[in-house]
Amino acid sequence: MLLNPYGEDAVNLAADLANRRPESAVELADRCRAAGLTLERRVTADDLSRSQAALNAWERIVDAAGEQERADLLNRMLAEAAAYPRLTSHPGTGWHLHYRDAEQPLGSVLFTLFAVGTALHLAGRGMHRLRRCEVIECGRAFADTSRTGRQRYCSHRCANRDAVRRHRARTAVT
Numbered sequence: 226m227l228l229n230p231y232g233e234d235a236v237n238l239a240a241d242l243a244n245r246r247p248e249s250a251v252e253l254a255d256r257c258r259a260a261g262l263t264l265e266r267r268v269t270a271d272d273l274s275r276s277q278a279a280l281n282a283w284e285r286i287v288d289a290a291g292e293q294e295r296a297d298l299l300n301r302m303l304a305e306a307a308a309y310p311r312l313t314s315h316p317g318t319g320w321h322l323h324y325r326d327a328e329q330p331l332g333s334v335l336f337t338l339f340a341v342g343t344a345l346h347l348a349g350r351g352m353h354r355l356r357r358c359e360v361i362e363c364g365r366a367f368a369d370t371s372r373t374g375r376q377r378y379c380s381h382r383c384a385n386r387d388a389v390r391r392h393r394a395r396t397a398v399t
């Protein structure tokens with residue numbers, strides 16, 4: 226996975242894994258691979274628990290009360306992930322930056338990826354562009370990458386669901 230300037234793939238992977246938590250190391254590995262991550266080592270139960278902790282920290286950032294709290298929480302995550310960035314190349318990718326030490330287990334890679342990707346996303350697109358779906362019983366976290374920055378639902382499905390419900394509510398009172 227290449228971190229683009231807005232961290233989009235990384236923040237989307239965090240949302241995907243947070244909304245539907247992987248139940249095993251194998252599932253974690255499969256879903257990371259499907260998202261384009263190159264896995265350097267065997268994925269273990271440690272990676273699973275480390276990534277669950279990273280996802281918990283990430284969800285606190287989603288649910289932060291305001292921009293300052295959001296920045297503080299994210300800065301704490303970045304501090305924990307801290308390593309100097311380095312130029313790296315692996316087969317098929319070409320040269321790019323890694324924000325972590327080499328040869329890290331997947332759990333640590335994900336922790337750093339979520340922190341850096343989310344920081345790039347918020348700094349690049351706006352601090353408010355991380356929230357939960359407005360359909361109450363959905364409540365999925367998502368990164369708002371829309372043009373306007375006013376995305377209210379996690380998916381078209383939820384947007385439609387809410388439109389139908391609002392329409393019904395309107396017709397019920399008349």
Ligand SMILES: [Zn+2]
Pocket residue numbers: 226313315318321323
């Ligand atoms: Zn790489």
Ligand SMILES: [Zn+2]
Pocket residue numbers: 358359360363364365378379380383
């Ligand atoms: Zn939703």
